[in-house]
Amino acid sequence: MISYIIRRTLMAIPLLFGITILSFAIIQAAPGGPTTMMMDPSMKPSDREKFEEKYGLNDPVHVQYVKWLGNMIKGDFGDSLIKRGTPVSELIMNRLPNTILLMGASFILAAIIAIPFGIYSAMRPYSKLDNTITVTSFLGVATPNFWFGLILIMFLSVKMGWFPTGGVATLNADFNLWDRIHHLILPAFVLATADMAALTRYTRSSMLEVLHQDYIRTAKSKGFKEKRVVLKHGLRNGLIPIITIFGLMLPSFIGGAAITEKVFAWPGIGQLFIDSAFQRDYPVIMALTVVSAVLVVIGNLVADILYAIFDPRIEY
């Protein structure tokens, strides 16, 4: 098992390397640069040149990349071009916990709602509740996060005043657990919807297939009641493919988090990413790309390990 994990981690290195090259190229290909997008328009051309010179922005792309890569390997992501002087790592570390909190809460919310509904749908396919769940999940998949988020803010926060409109906590207040949870509910729910809906569908189809297997007939022939047949003999088999789905959903989940953070003014790395992308803040964008890629790789590794734990047929 340990050697399997090490092997998988080593295999991820060339992948991460490739991702950095690609992202670097794409960012450079985008029109404009930090000086045209963000700087004070009244800045003198000579100052602008000085700035570009100082940060090496006029070097050929491959030179810039090698320089960046060398620093990155040493753990130095450089300074933000826009918020001058602030190290990128500091910017990220201030925000990463917020993002992890939001994603974790969403993920748990998605799983604890989607899996039971999916199981029920598979047990009673085409029943009234199953049909309701089906329609709702298609709506959930089809609804864009940002739109759903704005609608909720408009009705539940602005009109009804039940929830705060954004942020992680009330400003300038002492730490208060309920206040934190209160701020978390809407963004976590919005981020969870799309994946909750997809997950319900996956769970339904996976369980539906499992419930037609011969070993389920065996379990019934042993005299077990339906609940035990489904939960003990069906569920573990049905969840095995779902674990892989979790891994595959992670990138879109990170993308969804960025948009949700923006809508809810949630100070996480997603919001930082969007802002930096508009401002062409190259060092921040690159660092965030690496961080998300690492998150995805870790997520998939965890999924593979869980898969191996759940399915005794897998040998390392």
Place this chain on the structure above:
Amino acid sequence: MTALLELKNLKTHFKRDKVSIPAVDGVDLTINKGETVALVGESGSGKSITSLSIMKLIPSPPGKIVDGSIIFNGKDLVNLNEDDMCKIRGNDISMIFQEPMTSLNPVLTIGEQIIEVLMYHQKMTRAQAVNKAVEMLEMVGFSRAKALINEYPHRLSGGMRQRVMIAIAMSCNPKLLIADEPTTALDVTIQAQILDLMKDLSKQYDTSILIITHDLGVVSEVADKVVVMYCGQVVEEALVDDLFDEPLHPYTIGLMGSIPSLEDETDRLQSIEGTVPPPEHFPTGCRFAPRCPHAFDRCREEAPSLIQMAGGRKARCFLHSDKEATL
């Protein structure tokens, strides 16, 4: 001899597009204590649906027992509620299936799959159940039963998995074991071992067996009594020796003609002409008439009933109506 199980006029139908499909259409069948009864017939004749009806495991919808009774140990299972039926399944009546490769749960250990039944029906503690599971695995022929308890099914061959299935099925000492083509998926030497094992266990524990098979070789090997099914009905019933001495129904005679003989490979495919019609297209009159070499006019107009004959034999054929025993 006392009857353990009596099916009387059992009808199990499937609903498809509002049409009722008579998969099992008036089956009478009696299994006595300790007796092994073979249920034979071509594919689609309703053997599996008969056995699943006894277990009350017909997929519903679309299936439903629409008429008749299933008297087991004096109780009619047709009217029994699901909770009471759960106490009988796996305990008094257990079942093994044709597909040993897929009938065991891949994510549970072999031990767990036996232990759970013992704890559920026999209210054993886990420790007691573990001991009993080892004992059962030894009984079905595993020498390293203790180690096997913690292993998963994917490591075992088909024959070994079928032994595990038998161990599970026999663990609560059932009164009736239903085996739906238990050896069809196995190769010949393994087939013989599994049949021997079933014979031994049934003798040792006085368990009745209902064995479903296509294979008349298997029938002659294990059965006391044979029930031949065609198109959802019983067409002949006889003690095994009587049946092999002198099959009465033209369908049975046809089946006998299709036993593959090892000496003559070319004989293999010489079976009954035509195929079993699906239940929605059962002919009126004798259901075998379109394929029967002896069919005459009456056969196509009138449906023969199952005629009781001397010596406890039964046949559903006009050719034998003169032999009806006056009871």
